[in-house]
Amino acid sequence: MPSSPPRSGDPQISLSSGGQISERALHFLKALIERHIRDGQPVGSRTLARDAGLDLSPATVRNVMSDLEDLGLVSSPHTSAGRVPTVSGYRLFVDTLLTVSPMDxxxxxxxxxxxxxxxxxxxxxxxxxxxxxxxxxxxxxxxxxxxEREMFHQIEFLKLSGTRVLTILVTADGEVHNRIIHTEHEYSPSQLQQASNYLTELFSGLDMREVRKRLLEDLKQTHRRMDELMMRAMAMAQSLVAAAEPRxxxxxxxxxxxxxxxxxxxxxxxxxxxxxxxxxxxxxxxxxxxxxxxxxxxxxxxxxxxxxxxxxxxxxxxxxxxxxxxxxxxxxxxxxxxxxxxxxxxxxxxxxxxxxxxxx
CATH class of the missing domain: 3.30.450.40 (GAF domain)
Incomplete structure (x- = not known):
């Protein structure tokens, strides 16, 4: 919402949101946020006027607070008449009003x-x-x-009995993770070897978090060039990679x-x-x-x-x-x-x- 009309002698500053804020309102915003940072409580008009160091009437302070609220820089909790900063208020404070001093x-x-x-x-x-x-x-x-993160080196799918497949994941530092997976369809050893070769070539040298991320992204999409076997292989790999991902x-x-x-x-x-x-x-x-x-x-x-x-x-x-x-x-x-x-x-x-x- 637009702020109140500019007051005489009170310069206006443009916000990224397109609104206008006066230098006096900025001064009040800075005082309000600094007070809220100190005690974590909503800041009332009297406290704000005292902290800002300006000799203004309570009505004037309330008008400025109202302007700040209209601009979305502060809000009024239901339990208090005071205001607290919004995310937008903090952002303006950090980007524009904050002074960082050298460390002690x-x-x-x-x-x-x-x-x-x-x-x-x-x-x-x-x-x-x-x-x-x-x-x-x-x-x-x-x-x-x-x-220093774990890197993907190789994955193997070994056929067991029926639809049971042993999935083996090897990291670059030689750590081995394995899991037995039950598939919906029965695959031949040559099909599983083809899937192993495909995933090893695709992910070798990537850290495990990147592998997991790419697997999740690929599984969410439909790949016309990827046949059903490879899609199922990626699903099998995803369950093992998630378990093997370091914490x-x-x-x-x-x-x-x-x-x-x-x-x-x-x-x-x-x-x-x-x-x-x-x-x-x-x-x-x-x-x-x-x-x-x-x-x-x-x-x-x-x-x-x-x-x-x-x-x-x-x-x-x-x-x-x-x-x-x-x-x-x-x-x-x-x-x-x-x-x-x-x-x-x-x-x-x-x-x-x-x-x-x-x-x-």
Missing amino acids: DALLTEMRSGFAPGAESKALIESASRLLSGVTHLAGVVMVPRH DDVMIAGQTNLLEFAELANMERLKPLFQAFTEKRQILDLLDRCIEADGVQIFIGQESGFELLDDCSLVTTTYRVEDRILGVLGVIGPTRMDYQRVIPIVDVTAKLLAAALRQP
Whole structure:
């Protein structure tokens, strides 16, 4: 909806949504979000006027609050006359109003000490996730370097009796996974060998998560050039790949820190969120979206695309060695996380992890 008409002497600033917001309203929005980040409560007009440091009448403050609500930047919960920021409000705050200060020297020294010299990469990644969690009091997440993930090497289908088929999956490091599958039709050994050759050639050298992703995508589509045997072979492979997919492609620490935030601390919200932390697949999908991005990336609420993270924000950045991106790290917390403090912590942790991984 459009905002109220501009007031004399109050410049207007265009929003990406096409609306207009005055500099005074921006000032109030910043004060409102900073207050909400501190205490997590809806912000009333009196509190906002005091925090903003402006000598304005309550009616004027209410008008500005109404403008912000019309622009979709704040909303009014049913239980309170105060306002809280919306995802759009947080986005405007992060992109336009946030000032990130240099990190305190004492904190930087503390963070440097969190990485043991000469430690193996897995230990360093675990240290990074614990460090992110401990310093921010949020959940720390660190993607394992891609070159350390399990890679698909070969798959074999061996005929047993009747419609029983032994499916064998071999990873690049020699780990073997197998499962007996009951098929709808009986296949000859030559047909199963043909299917094995096809899938091995198609997926060899890919990490297991990419194999699973491509299998799911292919199974959802109709391929006129793919015969029935190959489609069934892909379905058989999918069940084995899903079981064999490693769960340690991302290190997560500090999930219980989220219990400290009232808006997240109820079973209805925590159960699916903690399930995602356990399965890790959706978290990894989100981190994968950040792998090619430059600088710090911030997903606020519904921007993540995952419903279970609608009440959360994710702040990430890549870590790299010799200009080669190895992975992504970051934190997950409520949408009212202290972005001003969290952003430099995530950025510095990426640099410290990269420096530790470079050490012989």
